[in-house]
Amino acid sequence: MLHARTPAADRRVALREALAASRSGDSGPLRFPGAFNPLSALLIQRLGFDGVYVSGAVLSADLGLPDIGLTTLTEVAGRSGAIARVTDLPAIVDADTGFGEPMNVARAIQVLEDAGLAGCHLEDQVNPKRCGHLDGKSVVETAEMVRRVRAAVAARRDPNFVICARTDARAVEGLDAAADRARAYVDAGADMIFPEAMADLDEFAAIREAVDVPLLANMTEFGKSELFTATQLESVGVNLVIYPVTLLRLAMGAVEDGLRRIRDEGTQAGLVDRMQHRARLYELLDYADYNVFDDEIFNFRLSD
């Protein structure tokens, strides 16, 4: 009720411990589905996942915008903070290219810390950026990204806030360059590496060889990577896997089907079986628990 009770600092400690357990082989990769709103984050927690991812692609799509770096730090912090607040799980947010210069990166880290996030990732694309699984990307010089990472690391006040460096270089400069960049970003203080758009498992393994920090894999659909299982990713040393846009794609697929049926049939009656029941929604929201404040709040019976 009133959602998460676990302070952000404790969630960061939990994430650090879980990543360490995965690094030492005690557990497989942590699984972080992308929440498209706070409510979906509640479901992610109820279903036993390890954490919640907040995707830039989802956040911008939610605003009716393409994922090209249009969203502001205020928007990203507001939405990711609202998502982080409802869950006891650690939440990691996509900070894109860091909202500008290294000084903007530094400010972003502090704002995201204050918003209760457990970590974020910063990428080495130029602005305007694009989805890492599209062609035609450009990356900044390694030195420029190193400045972004250093600024991020120096700015955080909680040493457990995870700063993950993403490199988009694989598609632009090749795998060796991506490995070199990963090493440089770790030397600059990155806690985790996100090698974007790996073509196959061997490529993940090559990045694993290059660095000694946790590795994140992006299992986004309709992109450049096959949808590997958690077990396959574990076999090449991946420690955290995100399913960034999966829930939004599922929901929007169902929404579009439903809209067509209502438009064509004049009723949603044939769709009710596919809907989340009102009772399940209220259960997720801990509706009945609010009676602790006032026992007149949940004093009704729900129909089937």
Ligand SMILES: C[C@](O)(C(=O)O)[C@H](CC(=O)O)C(=O)O
């Ligand atoms: C992970 C990602 O950065 C995101 O914003 O969720 C995207 C996902 C996508 O567009 O499919 C990405 O650049 O891979």
Ligand SMILES: [Mg+2]
């Ligand atoms: Mg993104």
